Amino acid sequence: MGGLIGLVAERFGLEAGAEVTLEANPGPGERGDAAAWHGEGVSRMSFGAQSLNSSELRRLGRRHRPADVADAVADARGAGIASINLDLLYDIPGQSLDSWRTTLDAAIDLEPDHLSLYALTLDDPDAEGITGPLGDHLPTSRGARQWRGRAVAEQDQDRAAGMYEVAADRLDAGGWRGYEISSWARPGHESRHNLVYWERRPYEAVGPGAHAFDGQSRRWNAARLDGYIAALTPASGVPPGLPPGGAEVIEPEAAASEAIILGLRTDRGVPLDASRRPPLDRELDWALAVELVALTNDDRIVLTTRGRILSNELFARLV
Secondary structure (H helix, E strand, C coil): CHHHHHHHHHHCCCCCCCCCEEEECCCCCCCCCHHHHHHCCCCEEEEEEECCCHHHHHHHCCCCCHHHHHHHHHHHHHHCCCEEEEEEEECCCCCCHHHHHHHHHHHHHCCCCEEEEEECCCCCCCCCCCCCCCCCCCCCCHHHHHHHHHHHCCCCHHHHHHHHHHHHHHHHHCCCEEEECCEEECCCCCCHHHHHHHCCCCECCCCCCCEEECCCEEEEECCCHHHHHHHHCCCCCCCCCCCCEEEEECCHHHHHHHHHHHHHCECCCEEHHHHCCCCHHHHHHHHHHCCCEEECCCCEEEECHHHHHCHHHHHHHHC
């Protein structure tokens, strides 16, 4: 890890105080040595807790226990990691509103600096056509497909909406900033790399399945590791090349829609005048009428809590 961070600093530059995030599972055999991570420059750790309910973790096929999440947070804090995030899932098959409240309260009691809350998504990447040779996802195994088929039948959109409302109310009352649809932070702990995406700033792609954006086009690396390595370390006598993948240019009209969609994901929203272009203005007027968005005192359009829950409907209209 130290060598990788050093290489990034050498090739790209690394600002003093840069946010260097490491994602890890919280199990004792998976989270690594927090003191060693901190010594190599990691300043933020994100743990895939997913749930703090033992039966839900088993249902998800996770190897860790709720106690492991507490230990992981304590280890990271003791090692001097400046910012700690927990990922949590809701709308898990078999999950109730009460068990979600219990997980949320238990997570808050661990005193992390950031919480990322995601509805369990069971889309089919194979059906979406993104698992081919140049796709950014690996094919889904037969067992995983069978599990997803059973699990999706136990999900409920109304229950998921209720879970989101519970979380928003609980965290807002506790002084957390819901700065993005799925992200809440203590003041000063908003994820900088997340904000890069929502603000359409450039980012680079390194590694299989990674994406890049230069302000005008997006490109991605294919998910397969063997093709990635073969491109960068080819047989003797063959010059290395970029790994397989794909790219797309974002046309001006699509870029305008995208800027509004990404901006609306954040609590800053978008300026009112940025939306005054057909057909975007028509759709945002509709969203105002049905209270999916609100107008702030400084003339910005922001999603309401209801709008966050139903954001996919609005975004589909804005595409």
